[in-house]
Amino acid sequence: xxxxxxxxxxxxxxRSCGPFATCGSRGTFGFRNGGRALHRxxxxxxxxxxxxxxxxxxxxxxxxxxxxxxxxxxxxxLRQLFHKxxxxxxxxxxxxxxxxxxxxxxxxxxxxxxxxGFTGSAGxxxxxxxxxxxxxxxxxxxxxxxxxxxxWTLMRAGTPGVPTxxxxxxxxxxxxxxxxxxxxxxxxxxxxxLKHTLSTKDHKLIxxxxxxxxxxxxxxxxxxxxxAPVRVHDIKYAGLDVSSKISSLRQNLMEAGATSIVISMLxxxxxxxxxxxxxxxxxxxxxxYLIVELDSTTLFIDPSKITPEVIVHLRNxxxxxxxxxxxxxxxxxxxxxxxxxxxxxxxxxxAIVDAFHSACNKYFENLPKRSKQKSIKExxxxxxxxxxxxxxxxxxxxxxxxxxxxxxxxxxxxxLDGMRQAHLRDAAALAEFWTWLxxxxxxxxxxxxxxxxxxxxxxxxxxxxxxLDTSFDTISGSGANGAxxxxxxxxDTCDIVDDKKLYLLDSGGQYVxxxxxxxxxxxxxxxxxxxxxxxxRVLQGHIALDQxxxxxxxxxxxxxxxxxxxxxxxxxxxxxxxxHGVGASLNVHEGPQGISYRYENMTGLQxxxxxxxxxxxxxxxxxxxxxxxLVIVRDMETPNRFGGNSYLGFEKLTFVPIQSKLLDLSxxxxxxxxxxxxxxxxxWEKVSPLIQGDVHExxxxxxxxxxxxxxx
Numbered sequence: 001x002x003x004x005x006x007x008x009x010x011x012x013x014x015r016s017c018g019p020f021a022t023c024g025s026r027g028t029f030g031f032r033n034g035g036r037a038l039h040r041x042x043x044x045x046x047x048x049x050x051x052x053x054x055x056x057x058x059x060x061x062x063x064x065x066x067x068x069x070x071x072x073x074x075x076x077x078l079r080q081l082f083h084k085x086x087x088x089x090x091x092x093x094x095x096x097x098x099x100x101x102x103x104x105x106x107x108x109x110x111x112x113x114x115x116x117g118f119t120g121s122a123g124x125x126x127x128x129x130x131x132x133x134x135x136x137x138x139x140x141x142x143x144x145x146x147x148x149x150x151x152w153t154l155m156r157a158g159t160p161g162v163p164t165x166x167x168x169x170x171x172x173x174x175x176x177x178x179x180x181x182x183x184x185x186x187x188x189x190x191x192x193x194l195k196h197t198l199s200t201k202d203h204k205l206i207x208x209x210x211x212x213x214x215x216x217x218x219x220x221x222x223x224x225x226x227x228a229p230v231r232v233h234d235i236k237y238a239g240l241d242v243s244s245k246i247s248s249l250r251q252n253l254m255e256a257g258a259t260s261i262v263i264s265m266l267x268x269x270x271x272x273x274x275x276x277x278x279x280x281x282x283x284x285x286x287x288x289y290l291i292v293e294l295d296s297t298t299l300f301i302d303p304s305k306i307t308p309e310v311i312v313h314l315r316n317x318x319x320x321x322x323x324x325x326x327x328x329x330x331x332x333x334x335x336x337x338x339x340x341x342x343x344x345x346x347x348x349x350x351a352i353v354d355a356f357h358s359a360c361n362k363y364f365e366n367l368p369k370r371s372k373q374k375s376i377k378e379x380x381x382x383x384x385x386x387x388x389x390x391x392x393x394x395x396x397x398x399x400x401x402x403x404x405x406x407x408x409x410x411x412x413x414x415x416l417d418g419m420r421q422a423h424l425r426d427a428a429a430l431a432e433f434w435t436w437l438x439x440x441x442x443x444x445x446x447x448x449x450x451x452x453x454x455x456x457x458x459x460x461x462x463x464x465x466x467x468l469d470t471s472f473d474t475i476s477g478s479g480a481n482g483a484x485x486x487x488x489x490x491x492d493t494c495d496i497v498d499d500k501k502l503y504l505l506d507s508g509g510q511y512v513x514x515x516x517x518x519x520x521x522x523x524x525x526x527x528x529x530x531x532x533x534x535x536x537r538v539l540q541g542h543i544a545l546d547q548x549x550x551x552x553x554x555x556x557x558x559x560x561x562x563x564x565x566x567x568x569x570x571x572x573x574x575x576x577x578x579x580h581g582v583g584a585s586l587n588v589h590e591g592p593q594g595i596s597y598r599y600e601n602m603t604g605l606q607x608x609x610x611x612x613x614x615x616x617x618x619x620x621x622x623x624x625x626x627x628x629x630l631v632i633v634r635d636m637e638t639p640n641r642f643g644g645n646s647y648l649g650f651e652k653l654t655f656v657p658i659q660s661k662l663l664d665l666s667x668x669x670x671x672x673x674x675x676x677x678x679x680x681x682x683x684w685e686k687v688s689p690l691i692q693g694d695v696h697e698x699x700x701x702x703x704x705x706x707x708x709x710x711x712x
Contacts, residue, residue, distance in 0.1 A: 138575025166197035228278035239414030242317035335359030415584035422514025450489035471508035482624030499525030519628035553604030556595035629654035
């Protein structure tokens, strides 16, 4: 899947609308008001601008939000809510996130898609009293053009001259305006950044606590919250038991001077507790929060999702279960108990952070005068200290990045073995699929729609042992649709796959032991010289990155140029990152590691991480090209170790042929051709034992070496 720019979601959604922006739309499960039923009055907080189970494989189609009748009506209805008694605001921001800052989300949280009609996974909608604008990144420009109605303005984030959401609001609103957000859908960092920018024009940021405004319009048509049971992720795939993981986390807490931590990222919770869910399409996670203290662990989740097997699993790991809705009450309890609470403000929603800070203030307000003065003095002293005194009286918020993210990203031996095995079975399924497609289209002269082809691939994958689901909606793009980077084929509008144009297929699978993500671009007829040159240069970038050797802890942005340099030589480029992290039987997009031109992500690559290698090129309204493998970051033997550094490189996980007839060999060096031949030799060696008959013959033909030309 095309690489996203990994950054904790809501911050990026405001700046450039990438994911994470890793990279749908949303609401909460009656989480507000202490777990009681949602009221229809609106409780506001004005922020002073100067203050502080069974898993079922799904076909590629999903719920659609068309550019249609109803968009105007929805905007009008939303604007009417601006004037409700006690509300009175001038703009409302609708992000893509759920309360956990997830990239992919349950349908009940797809508020931005509902209000705007744009269904891409990354984007932010902003509605004022007389304007409606949507920000998204370069992967979605064409899709947004097609889906947005006439009352919406597309803001192409990252394009020179295009303001950010907050910059735009400060420009179009009159001084002193009020901008509303749902505090459960914004990270604390995103809310603080927004508040700061708005303050330059004396605007106020309003937290609308008791009900999301879009839900007021959606009403009974809003999908129900997911209720699928969670399951235990077997230790033979997890590699480490829950007790060991939590013990390591508690060590992190003590080293930081913390006594507890709130974890809200769904994949971090799934990894830490060796649980998997089915609440979000393609991502094996469940909606939950987790609080880990030095002497206890509490999972906040809908109890109906907990099976008897999971009860035993959690009990054996000393994990207590409480209702999902009770999280805020527990956060307030921690403050009342004087906890030193670790909060990752880049991904924890501002409602949680605000609840703890408010409870801390109440704690100190209720202290006797002498104790209060002493505690305030200690807290002020602490702000300038290099370490934290856990004996200090009173609660304290410690704002640091979650230690679980890196621990999860560096796979252990069992996780890496599972990923290798899952990729081999996935490669066998793809070999069967490509054999079928070539036979039908080339020999039988049959044509299929993009949706039919994607669903046929699902059929082949479903036959593989351990297959659970696709890892994202398959991107099945023929001809011009391949140029829409995040294209989703729909039955009533999709194109056909034939032998007249390029076909881009980006797909992946979720298996019990691993997660796959692979892209191949093919031509089932005769490609043009332009298509061959572009394809060859994309492959050259792929090869250059694959062969990279670099010092340990090198940030991914340092390597990004390798994948683009061949395209740059003729003035071409692509509008997405080159590599994203991938979870082990978890989210297909994971951070914090990545390979991108954006230098903000300073996360260094370390052995055991998994990233994608996926340069591309997209000619608008003509064709798209992408070549993607997943790779493991691993130690490399080098004759020297300058500065005592370890040096790293990549081990391939993906073994699917790259179509040789799309290459212009005259552009390739002997070393690049040798790389291709060696790769195809590996594909044959590893995948051929898993297939037979016509598929075996297809793989043989498509892994034969191409001639190495002389440069003399």
